[in-house]
Amino acid sequence: MADLEKIMKEENIVYKKTKVLTDNVMHYCPGCSHGVVHKLIAEVIEELGIQDKTIGISPVGCSVFAYNYIDIDWQEAAHGRAPANATATKRLMPDKFVFSYQGDGDLASIGAAETLHACNRGENITMIFINNAMYGMTGGQMAPTTLVGMKTSTTPYGRNIDLNGYPMKMTEIVASLPGTCYVTRQSVHDAASVKRCKKAIKKGFENQAKKIGTSFIEITSTCNSGWKMPPVEANKWMEKHMFAYYPQGDLKDAERDNPDDYIKYIK
Amino acid sequence: MAKIKGAVKVDIEKCKGCGLCVEACPTKTLDLSKEVNSKGYNYAYMADPDSCIGCANCALVCPDSVITVYKTKI
Numbered sequence: 001m002a003d004l005e006k007i008m009k010e011e012n013i014v015y016k017k018t019k020v021l022t023d024n025v026m027h028y029c030p031g032c033s034h035g036v037v038h039k040l041i042a043e044v045i046e047e048l049g050i051q052d053k054t055i056g057i058s059p060v061g062c063s064v065f066a067y068n069y070i071d072i073d074w075q076e077a078a079h080g081r082a083p084a085n086a087t088a089t090k091r092l093m094p095d096k097f098v099f100s101y102q103g104d105g106d107l108a109s110i111g112a113a114e115t116l117h118a119c120n121r122g123e124n125i126t127m128i129f130i131n132n133a134m135y136g137m138t139g140g141q142m143a144p145t146t147l148v149g150m151k152t153s154t155t156p157y158g159r160n161i162d163l164n165g166y167p168m169k170m171t172e173i174v175a176s177l178p179g180t181c182y183v184t185r186q187s188v189h190d191a192a193s194v195k196r197c198k199k200a201i202k203k204g205f206e207n208q209a210k211k212i213g214t215s216f217i218e219i220t221s222t223c224n225s226g227w228k229m230p231p232v233e234a235n236k237w238m239e240k241h242m243f244a245y246y247p248q249g250d251l252k253d254a255e256r257d258n259p260d261d262y263i264k265y266i267k
Numbered sequence: 268m269a270k271i272k273g274a275v276k277v278d279i280e281k282c283k284g285c286g287l288c289v290e291a292c293p294t295k296t297l298d299l300s301k302e303v304n305s306k307g308y309n310y311a312y313m314a315d316p317d318s319c320i321g322c323a324n325c326a327l328v329c330p331d332s333v334i335t336v337y338k339t340k341i
């Protein structure tokens with residue numbers, strides 16, 4: 001034990017909780033992906049040094065209390081209306097960094113119109129989309145993104161294509177709009193994917209400073225309470241089933257795809 | 268040859284015992300305790316402190332940000 005005391009010193013710290021996160025205990029279920037994404041956003045804000053210049057738009061859903069955990073300015077939007085709220089905030093205060101944080105029931109269902117039009121107008125905001133394939137907070141009902149055959153409380157025999165239609169790929173739809181500059185799909189199920197996701201969120205925030213359009217970051221995540229699985233098993237289920245329908249990686253990157261246009265934009 | 272030694276400190280009262288850190292640990296240093304915290308969760312602890320290499324994988328995947336990682340050369 002004496003050894004441990006020698007190692008556990010202030011100067012040997014390689015990783016600790018960022019100061020942008022508050023000390024409040026999160027109300028999320030054990031193993032919820034929301035906690036990891038909150039942490040990544042807070043770390044990016046700290047790294048870019050924009051804590052006093054960032055405004056978050058929190059949605060309706062489990063992450064409605066995000067303002068308790070990330071120590072920045074927040075605004076609460078009505079269900080699905082976060083992109084409209086973010087548009088207004090960004091237009092009134094163009095120097096601030098504005099991001100919306102929404103789940104799939106919020107962004108893909110009731111807020112689908114707001115999302116598509118905000119992306120089509122190319123608002124200089126960052127949109128963070130947590131896709132856990134169901135309405136988590138209200139008890140696991142079917143969302144537009146629920147996989148075919150997936151059991152939820154409103155589709156107890158599994159999602160039926162004839163009755164409920166196909167799962168909606170919001171990220172692919174958004175990527176086809178010319179207003180977006182960076183569209184990507186990430187996940188936070190293991191250490192490598194957490195690092196990749198952090199890079200994507202950072203890029204989304206940096207794109208705001210360059211004023212080149214909307215950055216849309218989907219994070220495929222788990223809802224272990226809604227899926228009725230232990231957290232580790234939920235991550236494995238996600239890797240096996242969700243990744244097949246929602247492939248990971250960048251769908252659109254203005255910097256990579258059209259370097260000439262990109263430089264023109266910056267000038 | 269200098270050896271890299273790591274250690275992790277878990278905020279026991281805030282840990283919810285989800286077990287994601289145990290899964291992420293490449294050296295099987297961490298495990299869930301048989302004891303519970305005041306909320307009744309089996310918190311994570313270092314079951315094998317000597318094997319820790321301070322890679323911080325556990326802290327990266329922790330949803331509640333309760334893990335602090337230390338690393339040094341001995």
